[in-house]
Amino acid sequence: EVQLVESGGDLVKPGGSLRLSCAGSGFIFSNAWIIWVRQAPGKGLEWVGRIKSRPDGETTDYAAPVKGRFAISRDDSKNTVYLQMNSLKIEDTAVYYCATGLYQCGGDCYSGWGQGTLVTVSS
Amino acid sequence: ETVMTQSPATVSVSPGERGTLSCRASQSVSSNLAWYQQKPGQAPRLLIYGASTRATGIPARFSGSGSGTEFTLTISSLQSEDFAVYYCQQYNNWPPAFGQGTKVEIK
Numbered sequence: 001e002v003q004l005v006e007s008g009g010d011l012v013k014p015g016g017s018l019r020l021s022c023a024g025s026g027f028i029f030s031n032a033w034i035i036w037v038r039q040a041p042g043k044g045l046e047w048v049g050r051i052k053s054r055p056d057g058e059t060t061d062y063a064a065p066v067k068g069r070f071a072i073s074r075d076d077s078k079n080t081v082y083l084q085m086n087s088l089k090i091e092d093t094a095v096y097y098c099a100t101g102l103y104q105c106g107g108d109c110y111s112g113w114g115q116g117t118l119v120t121v122s123s
Numbered sequence: 124e125t126v127m128t129q130s131p132a133t134v135s136v137s138p139g140e141r142g143t144l145s146c147r148a149s150q151s152v153s154s155n156l157a158w159y160q161q162k163p164g165q166a167p168r169l170l171i172y173g174a175s176t177r178a179t180g181i182p183a184r185f186s187g188s189g190s191g192t193e194f195t196l197t198i199s200s201l202q203s204e205d206f207a208v209y210y211c212q213q214y215n216n217w218p219p220a221f222g223q224g225t226k227v228e229i230k
Contacts (some may be wrong), residue, residue, distance in 0.1 A: 037167075045159075045167065045210055045221040063218055097166055105172050108214035109157035111179075113166035 001026045002112035004098050009117030012088055020083040020117055022098030027112070029079040030054060033101035035110055036072065036083050038094035038119075046094070050101070051081060066092075088121045095119075125150050125213050129222035135230040142198040144225045146211035151191045155215035158187055158196045161224075162207045170209075171196065201227070 036048040101107030126149040159167040171187035
């Protein structure tokens with residue numbers, strides 16, 4: 001069974017930094033594309049970014065609102081993906097989910113999800 | 124950027140009745156369209172991908188149709204556990220994008 005567990009959410013001041021982790025099990029983690037999606041309180045889902053597998057170049061892509069501030073990396077020896085968030089803004093407040101890309105969608109629809117971790121940006 | 128628009132924002136349905144949700148793309152996304160269900164306090168769950176293919180373990184009462192810019196998710200006979208928010212997502216054009224969601228509530 002695919003399991004993803006996010007951690008690292010916290011209360012942080014505007015301009016601050018935070019690193020989220022996404023630990024996976026129950027699947028071949030090194031072959032998985034991992035995506036980050038966020039959901040502001042009471043709002044819809046927003047795609048944040050993704051990291052491809054090492055065989056696919058370990059390429060990263062980001063949504064425009066976070067590009068240049070957020071960075072995704074992975075440590076396949078630990079079955080973990082990281083989301084480094086810098087220069088945080090109030091509008092980054094959200095529950096952050098990690099998810100696995102489904103092969104049948106070319107990796108761009110998401111079949112396994114974590115439970116989410118809450119990031120609150122406030123002074 | 125492809126904008127996904129879902130309608131209606133909220134739909135009220137009685138248990139056992141059919142529910143029909145719509146999703147429109149601002150440009151063609153071919154059949155590269157997924158549907159997700161999200162219940163309060165839970166992560167989204169993939170229901171449909173490729174516009175009409177049910178994901179593993181999804182009941183047959185959920186069906187998807189459409190291509191290009193117009194898509195529909197139909198729940199043939201709503202069960203109590205189906206009352207939730209539903210999101211469409213396109214993955215044909217960069218970046219992937221979600222609709223704003225349709226809430227299915229009990230009538």
